[in-house]
Amino acid sequence: MSILVGTASWTDKTLIESGAFYPRGCTSAEARLRYYASVFPIVEVDSSYYAMPSASNSALWVERTPAGFVFDVKAFRLFTGHQTERKFFPKNLQAELPDTGKKNLYYKDIPPPVLEELWARFFAALQPLHVAGKLGSVLFQFPHWVTAVPKALAHVEHCAERMHPFLTAFEFRHESWFGEKHRESTLAMERERGIVHVIVDAPEGVTNRAHTVWEATSPELAIVRLHGRNASSWSGAESAAERFNYEYSDEELRELESPIKAIARSAARVHVLFNNCYRDVAQRNAGTMRRILEVE
Template sequence: MSIKIGTASWTDTTLIQCGRFYPAGCSTSEDRLRFYASQFPLVEVDSSYYAIPSAPTAALWNTRTPPDFTFDIKAFRLFTGHQTEPKCLPKDLQTELPKTDAKYLYYRDVPAAVVDELWRRFFEVIEPLHAAGKLGAVLFQFAPWITSAPRERAHLEDCADHMRLYPTAFEFRNRSWLDEAHWEATLAFERAHGLVHVVMDAPNGVRTRASTVWETTSPDLAIVRLHGRNAETWAGSASAAERFNYDYSETELTEVATPIRALAQRAAQVHVIFNNCYEDLAQRNAAALSRMLSD
C-alpha cells in the first residue's frame, strides 16, 4: 500500500507571502522546489493548465527533486474544454489562429495543425518526467459545461487517445457524469480507456461540481483531490486562492482518511492532492493527513 500526499502547486502567491511554509532565505524557484520536495513526495503542477511550460523548465523540475519524487501535471486548459485566451498559446502559434473578435477560443475553434502542435509540445514537457519515473499522471480537469452528451464524450475519447502512452486521470465537474443514473457507465468508460478516476472532495450543494464517488478504475493509481468545503466562495471569488480558502478540521481529515485507506487496498498507489491553496492551508492539511495515515 502506497499513499503519496502533496499539494497543488508550490508557488502560489499567498503561500509565499504568508511566510509560514518556506524558511527565511528560500526565495528562488529552485530553492522553493527543493524545500517543498524535502517536505512532501508529490506535487501537482498547476501552471501547465494556464500555459504549456517550456521543456527546459520541466527539465529543471526533474533535476531539482529527489529520484522518488512525483509530479502530477494538469493538462492545458484548451484540451479540457475551458475558454482560452489566444495569449495563453505560444507566441509563434498565435499567428496561426483564425482572425476573430472573440475574447476566448475553444478547442473546436483552433486549426487542426495548431492543435497537433500544442499536443506535441505538451508531450515534449511531460516525456522527460515520464522517462525519469517522476510522472505520476496527467490530470484533465474538464470544464463544468463538458457534459456526458455524445459530442463531449467524443472529445474525451480524443483526449484519451492522445494520452494513451501516459498515465492519465479525468476529473469531471459536470453533474451528468457521476449522478445516480450515470456513474457506473462513467466508471466503465474510464476503465475501458485505461483512465484513472479522480475522487473529488468539494462543497456540498453547489453547482459546477460532480458527485464524490470513492471508486478506482485503474489497478495502478487512484487520485483524490481535496478542494476544500467552502460553499460561500466556490463561485464568484475574485481569485482561485479565495475560492479554495478552507482549513480542513481534524474530524474532516479523519473522514477522508478511511476511504483513502480503502482505495489503497485496490490500487498500487494513491495520490492525495490538497487544492485548498490559500496561504499555507494546503501544506498544513497535507502534513496533518500524512501523520494521521502513518499512524
C-alpha cells in the same frame, strides 16, 4: 499500499506572500522546489494548465527533486475545453490562430495543424519527467460546462486517445457524469481506457461540482483531490484563493482516513492532493493527513 500526500502547486502567490511555509531566504524558483520536495513526496503542477509547459522546465524539476519524487501535471486548458485567450498560446503559434472576433478560443476553433503542434509540444514537455520516472499522471480537469452528452463524451474520449501511453486522470466538474443516469457508463469508460478516476472532496450542496465517487478505475493509481468545503465561495469567487480558502479540521481529515485506505486496496498507488491553496493551509492540512495515514 502506497499513498503519497502533497499539494496542488508549490508556487501559489498567497503561499509565497504568507511567508509561513518557505524558510527565510528561500526566494528562488530552485530553492522553493528543493525545499518543498524535502517536505512532501508529490506535487501537482498547476502552471501547465495556464500555459503550455516546456521540456526545459521539466528537466529542471527533475534535477531539483530527489529520486522517487512525483509530479502530477495538469493538462493545458485548451485541451480540457476551457476558454483560452490568445496570450496563453505559445507566442510563435499565435499568428496561426483564427480571427474569430472573440476574446477567447476553444478547442473546436483551432486549425488541425496547430492542434497537432500543441499536442506534440505538450508531450515533449512531459518527456523529461517520464524518462526520469517522476511523472505520476496527467490530470484533465474538465469544466462544469462539459456535460455527459455525446458531443462532450466524444471530446473526452479523444483526449484519452491522444494521451496514450501516458497515465491520465480525469476530473469532471458537472454532476451529470456521476449522476444516476451516467455514473456506471462514465466509470466503465474510464476503466476501459485505463483512465484514473479522480475522487473529489468539495462542498456539499453546490453547483459546478461532480458527485464524490469512491471508485478506482485504474489498477495503477487512484487520485483524491481535496478542494476544501467552502460552500459560500465555491461559485462566483473572484479568485482561486478565495474559492479554496478552507482549512480542514483534524476531525474532517480523520473521517477521510478510512475511505482513502479502502481505495488504496484497489489501486497500486494513491495520490492525495490538497487543492485548498490559500496561504499555507494546504501544506498544513497535507502534513496532518500524512500523520493520520502514517505515511512518509
